[in-house]
Amino acid sequence: MTVVGPFGLRVRDQALEAAVQAGMAAVEEGLLEATKSEVPFITEAAQHLVKAGGKRFRPLLVMLAAQFGDPDAPGIVPSAVVVELTHLATLYHDDVMDEAEVRRGVPSANSRWGNSVAVLTGDFLFARASHILADLGPEAVRVQAEAFERLVTGQILETAGPAEGRSPIDHYLDVLAGKTGSLVAVACRFGALMSGADHQVVDVLTQYGERLGVAFQLADDVLDIASESSDSGKTPGTDLREGIATLPVLRLRERVARLGLAEDVELCELLDSDLTDEARLADAVARLRAHPALEEARADTVRYAQEARAALTPLPECEARTALVHLCDAVVHRAG
Helix, strand or coil: CCECCHHHCECCCHHHHHHHHHHHHHHHHHHHHHCCCCCHHHHHHHCHHHHCCCCCHHHHHHHHHHHHCCCCCCCHHHHHHHHHHHHHHHHHHHHHHHCCCEECCEECHHHHHCHHHHHHHHHHHHHHHHHHHHHHCHHHHHHHHHHHHHHHHHHHHHHHCCCCCCCHHHHHHHHHHHHHHHHHHHHHHHHHHHCCCCHHHHHHHHHHHHHHHHHHHHHHHHHHHHCCCCCCCCCCCHHHHCCCCCHHHHHHHHHHHHHCCHHHHHHHHHHCCCCCCHHHHHHHHHHHHCCHHHHHHHHHHHHHHHHHHHHCCCCCCCHHHHHHHHHHHHHHHHCC
């Protein structure tokens, strides 16, 4: 058995392993081709994050979902390239909004070339994704447009914050469903759709992808606090330092509102302080690691992963389904 994707995903069937590896290699070539420009500087900026690597989680899901139809159908690799280009474009924009300095272990585009170049490069990637998408048919265009609307809506909701009386945790989970779940769902949908899979299979895999996408992001929330070295290329506590209220922090605040324990209030005050100071940040990370709020966030991650796994129940038993189940388990494992 050979590793064919993120988290050390392994498959038992040699034919599936070969198909997935070949598909992923083709996607990598497609990404490099799609990010070329007649202007060398644009090529350099557009390929900055492509060459930095990444899990290629979404293309992997396209390849696995395609196994429920014709895995050699011509639209599968291009649709995987579309999904990854869209994801990469959002990273350029996110880093500008978050004023991030590092992405995937290299300087972010905005820190290297400035915000304007980073935003425009993200726009360039969106344009290239749309160009490829146009050849995949009107249904693919509609699916991508709906997902992109949800993605942007999620970003706007995150920026606006919860409405009065709305649970910050429920609001945050809605944000993740839009920002992350929607595009992971599209990856599964495209793989099944382009392979000609049955309509019910397409719907099942779409539901699976949405839940897995949220679980994937929640695992990142936990890793930002719990890991000694982050898989994402960011150092532990990055979200805390940037003042991003991820699920463990929201669980802590909910606990303060409910119980009002002095030590919880004190920790909240620390998290709300200036965490650019390394010593203060280290203290915040250490205290949050030992807090029940982190375990509650882990439980939320497990719940979404279990829902993703349960969504696969209608699918026939096969190696591709086993691999999709393994991804649910792997996401939980990442969260500890």
